[in-house]
Amino acid sequence: MVSSVEVFDPRKNSWIVSDEMKEDIGYATAAVIGESIFVISGLKDGKLLTDTAECYKEDQGWSVDNVKGVGKRCFFTAISM
Structure with missing residues (x-):
């Protein structure tokens, strides 16, 4: 279990450390x-x-939203757009 975040920056072709999640x-x-x-x-x-x-x-950092109305999800959830 971690709160650390790394983000890939394609302009620099490298990973950077970002703000930690809540x-x-x-x-x-x-x-x-x-x-x-x-x-x-x-x-x-x-x-x-x-x-x-x-x-x-960006410029606002991390926020936590409660989604109890949707219910709990299992891990390895997929996102489709």
Whole structure:
């Protein structure tokens, strides 16, 4: 379970360390939509399915959204656009 984030910068062809997420999470799924990074699903505390999603926006950092209305998701969730 980690909160650290690395982002690939294609302009520099290298990975950079970004701001840490608010919560430690494992087995999560991430996607870039527009100018935001979304991290959904996965486990926290090594055993509990998450019921939150984190969103990163440049100049705003990470925020946590409660998605209990949707219900808990399992790890290895897929994102389709």
